[in-house]
Amino acid sequence: MLIQVVGVPDDRTSEEVCACVRLHTSAKVTADELKEFCRGKVSDFLVPKYILFMEDAFPTTETGKFSRNQIAAQAKSLLGLSNMAQTSQKLISSYLHVPHKRPCSGKTTGQLFNERANNNPDKEMYVFYADKERKTYKQMQDELGIKVIVLMRSPSDLCDKACQVIPELAVNSAENLNCQGTPTLRYVINAGTTKCSGAYSLADFMEVGNAVEKSDFLEACELVDLDDPLGVFFTSGSTGFPKGVTHAHRLCDIFSTFLDSLSTDAEGNEILWMSRYALIMSFGGIGAQTGALLPIFTKATTIIVGPVYDAKMIARVMHDEKVTGTTMLIHHLNDILNLSDIKDHDLSSLELCFTGGSIIPRSLRDRAAKITKHILLGYGGSEGFAASQTPRDSIEVLEGAAYSLTPGQELKIIGPDEQILPINTPGEICFRGRNLFMYYWGEDEKTKASKRPNGWYHTG
Known part of the structure; x- marks a missing residue:
């Protein structure tokens, strides 16, 4: 068994211990077993946080010595820590910055969604367990457009409870709700089955989307920016x-x-x-x-x-x-x-x-x-x-x-x-x-x- 111990970046402590291990072909040991072996023999902070089992030979310098810099670089890459900050200085003030590990794509939510739907059209996107309904990316793409996804489907008794809190829901019309206790409340959409005169039904709400031309909707989508x-x-x-x-x-x-x-x-x-x-x-x-x-x-x-x-x-x-x-x-x-x-x-x-x-x-x-x-x-x-x-x-x-x-x-x-x-x-x-x-x-x-x-x- 060959072991090389190196330091790798850590957001909290700036650096943590990583043990890179090359086992003999007949050897069998787990990371937990190695950590347990270390406990009690070295200080707690020296027990490796990470243990990596390496398949390839350790890189060496021109003089034949193990190259700790190259081994550390391999460890950081395998652990996904290559681009993390705070590798050289220990914190002395309460300020910290961690950069992104990869650049953002620059795509809007709609662009990301269409990309997923086009690449995985038949994959399940949502499962509405209580309603026993499943939707693929393609189905959601066809339904979205100028409409909406309704994820929280309220049981019918919630409408009765809402009327107890807002009495106007039971007597006023959806067009003129005029709630005294909640004057800023203008629209209520009822996704349940109980009738409620002061609320629009979910079907009515979804129908609003049909009043918009598809071409107008797609044109509007092109104008959406990341900062919108x-x-x-x-x-x-x-x-x-x-x-x-x-x-x-x-x-x-x-x-x-x-x-x-x-x-x-x-x-x-x-x-x-x-x-x-x-x-x-x-x-x-x-x-x-x-x-x-x-x-x-x-x-x-x-x-x-x-x-x-x-x-x-x-x-x-x-x-x-x-x-x-x-x-x-x-x-x-x-x-x-x-x-x-x-x-x-x-x-x-x-x-x-x-x-x-x-x-x-x-x-x-x-x-x-x-x-x-x-x-x-x-x-x-x-x-x-x-x-x-x-x-x-x-x-x-x-x-x-x-x-x-x-x-x-x-x-x-x-x-x-x-x-x-x-x-x-x-x-x-x-x-x-x-x-x-x-x-x-x-x-x-x-x-x-x-x-x-x-x-x-x-x-x-």
């Missing part, structure tokens, strides 16, 4: 006043770069977690971004679990559809693990579960390991995604809730005077990058207060 609004994603409303976060078309292209950072584990093995993704609608705005748009900026199939939260339904969908990845809140995960019949569901296909909002207790992480190979925390919001854990992180990093900065982002921590603070000093987190929102829809003052002219988003 893609959509409005409402915040969770934790302040009591949800804001309409407006993102540009470049969101899809940039988000795909972030997903690349989650596609390999510590040994450099590919993780195919995006092939069949379960979208839990109750996850809110971020769920719409990562789930509904996922088939557009990757080749994933998104399975729409259902219009309302149901832990049993989620487990059943994961079992039936062989789900490989999902995004859910901590309490969603806990609910699923606490199901009395969870052992009756085969969740072995689940490669990765992405979550956020709170630290994952050790006990919950240990239980979650029985149903998913990787459970990762992310940090950000509807305004933008700043950082996340990766499948390459050690258990110490995962349990310590440390994060790697999302490719293409800058992050700083500032004090009351808005100056960058020394490391390990509490302050306000700010970040900037091309995946940040454009503005809050119709709220210029709130936009100016949180997003400065120089592009920095102040999280508060």
Whole structure:
């Protein structure tokens, strides 16, 4: 056995230990076994974070010595770390920048979608599990045009509940809703079966698209730019006043770069977690971004679990559809693990579960390991995604809730005077990058207060 230990880039510590191993043809050993062998014999920080099994001979210098620079370059390439920053300097202030690993394509969401549909016309794009309906890329392409995708199909009883909150829905017409309690509410679209005089039916809404000529629609599509609004994603409303976060078309292209950072584990093995993704609608705005748009900026199939939260339904969908990845809140995960019949569901296909909002207790992480190979925390919001854990992180990093900065982002921590603070000093987190929102829809003052002219988003 030959072993060469080299340093490779790391977003958090600037450099991590990587052991490159060439085994004898008859030798058999795993990466975990080698790490366990090291523990107790060397300091914890010297236990290799990465172990790579090399098939080819180690490169050598002209004098016949092993070339550590070339070996390190090979390791960085195999781990997908070749273009990451922070390889030479250790952080001394609370500022960090990580560049993109690859350039963006420069295509709008519509262009990306048509490219996927043309290359994979018969591949499933969406599965509406509760409705027992499946749509291929080609079918969605034919249906889209001047119409819309309706992902959240509300059960009929939600219309009755809405009428209790907004009485005018039951008595006023859809054309003249005039709600006293919610004066800014102008249109309601009812996707259920219960009649509601103050709401347009989904069929009526879809019919509006037929009034536009196809040629006019295609001509308008040609005018769409990367910096034009893609959509409005409402915040969770934790302040009591949800804001309409407006993102540009470049969101899809940039988000795909972030997903690349989650596609390999510590040994450099590919993780195919995006092939069949379960979208839990109750996850809110971020769920719409990562789930509904996922088939557009990757080749994933998104399975729409259902219009309302149901832990049993989620487990059943994961079992039936062989789900490989999902995004859910901590309490969603806990609910699923606490199901009395969870052992009756085969969740072995689940490669990765992405979550956020709170630290994952050790006990919950240990239980979650029985149903998913990787459970990762992310940090950000509807305004933008700043950082996340990766499948390459050690258990110490995962349990310590440390994060790697999302490719293409800058992050700083500032004090009351808005100056960058020394490391390990509490302050306000700010970040900037091309995946940040454009503005809050119709709220210029709130936009100016949180997003400065120089592009920095102040999280508060």
